[in-house]
Amino acid sequence: MFEIKAKDNRARVGVLKTKHGNVTTPALMPVIHPGRQTIDVAKHGATIVITNSYIIYKDKELKEKALADGVHKLINFDGPLMTDSGSFQLSVYGDIDISNTEVIDFQEAIGTDIGTSLDIPTAPYVTRQKAEEDLEITLERSKEAVQYKKDHNIEMLLNSVVQGSTFTDLREKCAKELRQLDADLYPIGAIVPLMEMYKYSDLVDVVMHSITNLPDNVPRHLMGAGHPMIFALCVAMGCDLFDSAAYVLYAEDDRLLSTRGTYKLENLTEMPCSCEVCSKYTPDDLRAMDKKERVKLIAQHNLAVSLGEIRTIRQAINDGDLMELVEERCRAHPALLDGLRKLGEYSDDLEYYNPSTKNSAFFYTGPESLQRAEIRRHIKKLREMDKKSTLILAPPTRKPYSKNISGKLGRFYVYGEELELDLEDSDMMVLDLPFGLIPLDIDEVYPLSQNDAPKIKDADSVEFIEDCIEEFAEYYNQILIHQSIVNHYDFDLERIHPQSDEIRYIKDDIRKIKTIADYQFGIGSGDALFDGKVKIEKSKKTGKIRHISVDGNLVANMRASDAFLVLTKEGGKKLHQATTYPHNRVVVNQDSEPFTRDGKSVFCQFVVEMDENIRPGDEVLIVNENDDLLAIGKALLNSCEIESFNNGQAIKTRKGFKK
């Protein structure tokens, strides 16, 4: 029903399958008002729409037509179609005259692709008692609906809405209970007031507490979120669907949507956008039109901007630079920036979902970038690495540092205790933004060279650098810091190490590949993989390491784009022998063993369990339940995701070990 095609942080490009065709997500569903629609949203690029079943139900003529010809014909849209129940009306008017099962029956009867049960949208900031009582009913109705669907062989996909007001523990509870239901989609409800109040920080809490407790194999719909300003942030949190009545409602109010906020037509001297409407008309043109024509054109603008933003977001996920987009979009309003900063508190969760390698460079765009998954992951990995006695901190050069570092480095200051220096017993790292400490042996590994940051530093960056030094000083007996760093950061150090002249970066390819292996697969992997007579072949053109053989057997290739090791079968065997279950392993069931050995890719439903530390993009060992090595491959998802999916590729197998 749903498949993930590309990932970036918690965001995913997915495909949602319905009776009326497939939809690529993230997607925006324009709201179609049955009987009142004037704009052909499909013509403007909409691939899925939403309409309100209760409005159809309440209008005799619409109801008859929908029951006779189907809802698709009624609203003249041939693609995937979602209907809402009367929940919104319920929240506004307090009462409606249809039951939960009736509204499900009706939606199925009119041929909806995705229907919704009758939840209770609980406003933000209500009393705890009110939120709990409402949630009770919402959960009951969701359970009833799912059961009803099963009992009555209802075909349509079913939404089960997460509620709980602004109580994050209630959102969590709701998500956990709904998770048990195996619903087809999980909307997150009643967040519109938060957006209207610009409470984006609370929105982030509500969404994150919902999504982190929902399964990964089901699309999440941020109900009522139709302003393009917030799409990027919400996609980064894992939202897949949005709906927009805003494109029409704002147009009726002479307001133009933009990723930067909202423009009132009355204040415009220019059409501030590149869409067709903004290119062809001036604000005066629009103001001179009669209302109907104007509303249609503004709605067309609003739709173009909203759908354009959704496409921009999908492209960013594919490119791996969604966070750069999010950080840009969140400058539209200080409250959005607050939301982004709040999201920083969920970095560890985002990190877990974030691929280990990407097509794009990491761009530092401000203090918020320091919270990003890539930096958190690097520092965490660095903590785990083996440490020598002395840490030598070299200044940044052009990247890759290890290629451009000079032979004679100059003077080094002593941070803390001064000891005799043994260069062989020292780790040499470059101190730079945004990754803090970059060991020269692994500096070509993604994203340690594939990044950029401004030269003029903000205070958070300086604090980050200072924190790195302070933390890592604990792990070493001696820290030596290059004079240019001391000057640049204005460190209060006085003693120059007497052996400064001896300090240089000694290139050692074998140490380098072992360090990369440890960084990539865990401590000890380097010694295990490269345990005999190592031969290293380099690219004649770039000088980069390409192939690594041990005792005449090719063990690994080094990928040029990100310097990660791609194991050969021989390498897989060595890593497998040297490490114990569950490290780097994905365990598949018995049935799939022959296919896996044959080199066929591993689908989610075949995975029994796996190393929780595997990230999307990681090179992995595929084993059976006896820990026999079946194949080597690349993980496409993390363990949570693989566990939750019953279909779709989990591991792209590189080579199988035939029996």
Next chain:
Amino acid sequence: MFEIKAKDNRARVGVLKTKHGNVTTPALMPVIHPGRQTIDVAKHGATIVITNSYIIYKDKELKEKALADGVHKLINFDGPLMTDSGSFQLSVYGDIDISNTEVIDFQEAIGTDIGTSLDIPTAPYVTRQKAEEDLEITLERSKEAVQYKKDHNIEMLLNSVVQGSTFTDLREKCAKELRQLDADLYPIGAIVPLMEMYKYSDLVDVVMHSITNLPDNVPRHLMGAGHPMIFALCVAMGCDLFDSAAYVLYAEDDRLLSTRGTYKLENLTEMPCSCEVCSKYTPDDLRAMDKKERVKLIAQHNLAVSLGEIRTIRQAINDGDLMELVEERCRAHPALLDGLRKLGEYSDDLEYYNPSTKNSAFFYTGPESLQRAEIRRHIKKLREMDKKSTLILAPPTRKPYSKNISGKLGRFYVYGEELELDLEDSDMMVLDLPFGLIPLDIDEVYPLSQNDAPKIKDADSVEFIEDCIEEFAEYYNQILIHQSIVNHYDFDLERIHPQSDEIRYIKDDIRKIKTIADYQFGIGSGDALFDGKVKIEKSKKTGKIRHISVDGNLVANMRASDAFLVLTKEGGKKLHQATTYPHNRVVVNQDSEPFTRDGKSVFCQFVVEMDENIRPGDEVLIVNENDDLLAIGKALLNSCEIESFNNGQAIKTRKGFKK
């Protein structure tokens, strides 16, 4: 020839007048390749274009046609048209076969609206000697061209290009010498390599050192700058014209422009934009087309995006939120962010050009916002204000603070020395971001209430707050800081002031209007304006002060939107009497005195001199050379600008004193 219509920092919306009509600036001039153009740029919104006179000159057929029918007909564009000389060809090929005066003659002969002399584009980072030698020739030719134009009654407007490579003192020297020439437009040349190398920080230095030495009454053209990613930043520095060959060149290379950077078609899965082309086609559609058709569509996209961005920028200047746009756009690349941070070093210059009041709120978007003109200006003004003995720092509430501050404030900690507290001899300020210290008496004045910042603070903001306290502690005998501030910022204070219970904000309207007057017009203005029996009328609806009378005469109105005082004639007289020349004064010449007294607006050419501290938007006194008060009004420009213009409104007169 050029007039300013709206301002924001150094940016201006202007009108450039040419034989073929007026152009609103900032404007983008698409480059038209004579004889090879396939896209009708006017249809897509271009209002001015640029073409190359040397290419026309070198092609026999084009040359004949241009001489016979004019260049407008040749390239089929009826509006304002600029031509470049052969400078670019000179820089590429090293030599060209036309002289400086010949190329001017030729451009005039083919009917160009704006022509260019033959400068030497000196690349960045050349030797000083090379830059100096080239500059010598460039200056000579500019002088020759201007003289030639005068001598031969040449009608076309003339560009004189600022060169000097990356030597900021040479750019400065060049700009200063060109300034003497009274050329019609000042392009800034040879910056394309800087953009190609992503040296935006150096670009900012080059542009700022050029522009700050050019007159304000002449448009500046950033030659060869055609990527929409950098338009906003460059407009903020005072650039008025851009030209784009990029829209075609990038299209020919299957690259799509965006304010976020450049997309390669081969990497696209989505059309990442809301323009007509991106709404109608998919990347696969484009890839399947034949090259000619594809290039045309991509060029159309590139043009739509570029022209859309120019309109967005003009709208932002009109709205007064250009810096928010700049700060957003500069997230596209860390090197652009570096450029923005570099621009922070020129804050005092931007402040001088920045209006004193705007239609939009100040949005904090990151540490760079702390460098903005509004904050610099406020802190500078605050330094000048009269100080009492004790400074009391209250925590922020909802804005306006003075309305929402509670009666009982709670405990205050002593920062520094503890003294006995006299509430009457205390200044009470709110400590908040982004404006640091906000005296409660002036908190409604723009932008002290009209602003927003994220609640989660970055380290620069915390440092800014700490710096504010540290600096202002010097001006007071005692500082008391509210406990919630101490907790929030984790200040290391221990003593609670024993009189904490007495501390509250005592509203006093007369003190308030006097403080606002001092803040607005300078110390002592409050006592001068409100020196008798003061009567204050408030809005029944909002409770805000509206009218202020003294001894029965209306002296000032308080503007609801920004709480600035707008003086009546009576108020003008009082301020005039109490202050001495040149404070708050604009001096007009004898000829214009009758018109000014009559209430007619003051044009730039009538202004003899003025208070250098007047900012655009300030309320001013208009006097004659004997310092007789002629009228009161509002400055539309700053003194530099008024001095440089020979036409256009300088002061919008409110009331004149008839003789």
